[in-house]
Amino acid sequence: MSKLLEVKDLKVSFNTYNGEVHAVRGVTFDLNKGETLAIVGESGSGKSVTSNAIMRLLPEPHGFIKEGQILLEGVDLAKKTSKEMQKIRGKDISMVFQDPMSSLNPTMKIGNQIMEGLIKHQNMNKQEARKTALELLTLVGIPRPDVRINQYPHQFSGGMRQRVVVAIALACNPKILIADEPTTALDVTIQAQILELMKSIQQKTDSAIIFITHDLGVVANVADRVAVMYAGKIVEIGTVDDIFYNPKHPYTWGLIGSMPTLDSSDEELFAIPGSPPNMLTPPVGDAFAARNQFALEIDTVMEPPMFKVSDTHYAATWLLHPDAPKIEPPDAVKHRMQGFAQTGTKGGGKQ
């Protein structure tokens, strides 16, 4: 598979009144053509900052890329000028945001908001752009596009607005689509529809998708691979099957263990105690140690490296060190892992 995007040791900080916030502290991953990578983690773990850094949408100058490379087909986006980035954003990489109620311009017609990128990046004239916009509205499942194209955002429901946002993002056939919690602000039923839409788009276009969520539950049937983020780092990364059937990091166990199950008799919950560390002063050693019931002594002193579990599966926990005690995931987690095996994931466990 060919590498479309390689993020190498990305570090992002914010200069604030209280000091430097180390929001992303060395993130490395890659994205292949046409695949969906989910980034999961509690809120505040640095998912949005990572995606905004890739898009170069950080609130410069106080938010900045401190170190690292963002290679899009081998070209480093971190070194691009803001003028050069204007030609890449919306064309090679585009983005869907969390809150559809505020992410559309209230005083501009939907059609014009979709056509804007087409006119800019594809050199289309108004008629061509309008025709493409109508096709896009159909693609994202908006009924009566010929009427809707002339309407304003306030005439759309939340779910419909998110479809419009998706249409805007897809307008120029981007190589990468970043969706930052695209369903979080929506009702459950609408969430499912938008997820369906994302999947069908994945099949119809050859865009790769970075799907960001704090909800591991939606990941299983959307993603090909999963990266688990904690305190500005990726702590475990692997295929969906790696993460759901063979999770290695206690933080991933926590995320799986705190997922609600359909099985109502199953009262056991393996929730993660405490709250994420303050990124003004990230802890020494393993950032998760303070909340980890399986923490080892070395966790408070030294940061674990990425241990290789398999060719596709890596995790940063000292528990994987040959000398570490052998620890099994808690029962609640195992229980859920068996549940996944029955319902299936997008990967091997499907059907």
Add this chain to the structure above:
Amino acid sequence: MTRYLLRRVWYMLITLFIIATFSFFLMKILPGSPLQAEDKLSEEQKAIILEKYGLNEPIPVQYAKYLGGLVKGDLGVSFKFDNTPVTTILIDRIGPSALLGFQALVVGSILGIILGLLASIFRNSPIDFSSTIIAVIGTSIPSFVFAGLLQYVFAVKLGWFPVALWGTSAHTILPTIALAIHPMATAARFTRTEMVEVLHSNYIITARAKGVSETGIILKHGLRNALIPLITVLGPMAVGLMTGSMVIEQIFAIPGIGEQFVTSVMVNDYPTIMGTTLLFAFGFIVIILIIDLLYGLIDPRIRLAGGK
């Protein structure tokens, strides 16, 4: 839309009726009489004058006659100014005032928007600081101070413009500038604040994510949204221009409504005072209507269609 407009006009008429009634009775209650300066008049002479203007009739009758006249566009006859009908006086004088007010509003708001826009684009730069200083000076110093200053520098010292009076368009320049400073300062302050806020909105990030250029962000996505709240202050600003012009017209000896109003108040010329008040009220109501229509034009969420 037509239904909406008709209803608005109907409300305007009711408002004007209430204001007319209010100002009529206020004039009756207030101490002072048009004859008080004329101590030399004998009681008989006074009686003749009161008779002539219908001032010795019962108040309800006076009120009825007044309203009857209003319907026909008759605002009564001035006690001063050689018994000229008030309507004629106002028509003669409305031209200069309307021209000055309009010029000042257009110049002031356009310059103010540009200034505020520049300040918001180059935030915390010298441009921003100078714009803030201009805004503070323009808001806090009364317009007659500027008027005097402009008169002294550009008319007396440099001789570029006429010192005062009315006639050519050169006569309008200094008073227009003096009047425009306040609306300009207000517009600049408002535009900057709103732009800074709008530029932090999520839809601006969406536009950036589409690859829209910075100019496009500011002009296509930012400005229109920032202008919506500005329209709200345009109304009071226009009214301020109407009243502010009283002083300016006095300073530049411009034969406008404001100057006329001041004179009328000093000599207790009731019909003219009431007529001018009604005219101001009318202007105010029309401005509010225009602003509401502008809202609908700029903000699609406030479309007035369907007689909402």
